[in-house]
Amino acid sequence: MKTPKLDKEDNLESIAKYFPNNEYIPVIDLLRAVNEEVDFLSSFQHYNQGKSNINHNILVAALLGYGCNLSLPKMGKISKGINENQLDTIKIWYMSVENTIEANDKIIAFMDTLDIVKLLRANQDINHTSSDGQKYNISSSIHSTNAGYSFKYFGTDEGVIVYVFIDESHRLFHSQVINVSERESGYVIDGLLHNEAVKSDIHSTDTYGFSSVVFALTHLFGFGFAPRIKNFKKQQLYGFNSPKFYKELSYKLIPKRKIKEEVIKESWNDILRFIITIKERKTTATQLLKRLTSYSKYHKLYTALKEFGNLMKTDFLLNYIDDVTLRQRIEKQLNKVESSNKFSKAVFFGNSSEFIVATVEEQNIANNSKRLIQNAIILWNYMYITKKLQQAPTQKEKDEILDALKNSSFVHCR
Numbered sequence: 566m567k568t569p570k571l572d573k574e575d576n577l578e579s580i581a582k583y584f585p586n587n588e589y590i591p592v593i594d595l596l597r598a599v600n601e602e603v604d605f606l607s608s609f610q611h612y613n614q615g616k617s618n619i620n621h622n623i624l625v626a627a628l629l630g631y632g633c634n635l636s637l638p639k640m641g642k643i644s645k646g647i648n649e650n651q652l653d654t655i656k657i658w659y660m661s662v663e664n665t666i667e668a669n670d671k672i673i674a675f676m677d678t679l680d681i682v683k684l685l686r687a688n689q690d691i692n693h694t695s696s697d698g699q700k701y702n703i704s705s706s707i708h709s710t711n712a713g714y715s716f717k718y719f720g721t722d723e724g725v726i727v728y729v730f731i732d733e734s735h736r737l738f739h740s741q742v743i744n745v746s747e748r749e750s751g752y753v754i755d756g757l758l759h760n761e762a763v764k765s766d767i768h769s770t771d772t773y774g775f776s777s778v779v780f781a782l783t784h785l786f787g788f789g790f791a792p793r794i795k796n797f798k799k800q801q802l803y804g805f806n807s808p809k810f811y812k813e814l815s816y817k818l819i820p821k822r823k824i825k826e827e828v829i830k831e832s833w834n835d836i837l838r839f840i841i842t843i844k845e846r847k848t849t850a851t852q853l854l855k856r857l858t859s860y861s862k863y864h865k866l867y868t869a870l871k872e873f874g875n876l877m878k879t880d881f882l883l884n885y886i887d888d889v890t891l892r893q894r895i896e897k898q899l900n901k902v903e904s905s906n907k908f909s910k911a912v913f914f915g916n917s918s919e920f921i922v923a924t925v926e927e928q929n930i931a932n933n934s935k936r937l938i939q940n941a942i943i944l945w946n947y948m949y950i951t952k953k954l955q956q957a958p959t960q961k962e963k964d965e966i967l968d969a970l971k972n973s974s975f976v977h978c979r
């Protein structure tokens with residue numbers, strides 16, 4: 566089964582032509598400009614809430630030290646008027662996972678107020694999101710309990726996965742550093758539920774991000790789930806009747822087996838309690854799924870979730886076969902998260918893009934600082950193009966900019 570690429574008009578030009586070709590804006594100046602609009606630096610409050618005075622220059626230096634992977638000691642050496650002790654104070658008292666998430670959410674929420682951002686959606690009333698994991702090495706001098714081995718990606722070294730979420734407007738609304746040995750699919754639910762910035766209507770992942778249980782959970786939480794299916798012919802269909810029943814009706818597509826309805830019915834109340842526990846943030850979906858799969862045999866609840874998910878998966882597979890437009894939209898959205906991964910490496914360039922911090926908390930602070938810089942760059946690009954639209958002398962030129970906008974990626978612009 567092949568999915569044809571989306572056609573583009575031959576006369577459309579990239580949005581890059583509308584940005585300055587021979588000018589470069591320092592990241593520090595860009596962050597300051599974005600902060601004037603969004604005030605994201607106010608998210609970095611002292612652990613003791615009574616102390617709120619903070620030097621913004623030192624805070625920006627700390628964000629660059631983490632987000633560009635340069636390290637705080639190096640930032641202290643190369644920054645004028647800032648020393649390592651000041652940056653260490655910022656790290657201890659102001660930098661936290663919660664603060665970096667809140668700062669990102671402010672930038673993302675501000676983007677949502679811009680009309681230009683909504684133009685990138687295929688459907689104004691539906692927000693299509695996607696997620697993907699990106700592998701990062703851990704520096705050989707760092708020993709981290711969050712790191713793991715994967716010869717395919719790291720050889721004999723250790724590494725981690727940064728699992729990233731993006732929407733149609735290129736807003737990077739969630740990311741998390743996880744062990745390379747963990748299954749990515751469990752983190753799909755956490756990213757969709759445990760963020761305050763973006764509501765997803767339909768979510769796409771690659772093959773590593775889906776399972777029958779994820780199909781069940783996304784349906785019960787009210788999300789559409791539309792993964793890209795690799796080796797589609799190996800996928801199985803399920804029905805409410807036996808395969809023999811469909812054969813006698815001369816169906817060309819025959820389910821593998823009948824759904825075990827009684828298994829779902831017997832555990833339905835437990836399924837609802839499971840969903841409410843996650844919804845109310847008593848714990849994460851990942852932690853609960855790890856617990857369910859830790860038994861020597863599949864837990865009764867896990868088996869019921871998987872059986873229910875097979876129904877949702879079958880419905881999706883049948884739509885996936887027939888709907889070329891759906892497959893094209895999935896491909897387009899997953900291309901955005903893959904582009905953002907290249908963007909991430911460009912921002913997180915220091916120390917050969919290898920994590921140089923050991924604890925899970927500090928790895929996520931570094932990761933969220935990187936994401937903050939990315940979101941700030943994307944917002945700046947949006948504001949720049951908005952200004953270009955306002956200054957366009959004719960409607961024809963405005964339309965040309967809008968056409969280029971709809972067929973370009975903002976994560977590549979300078």
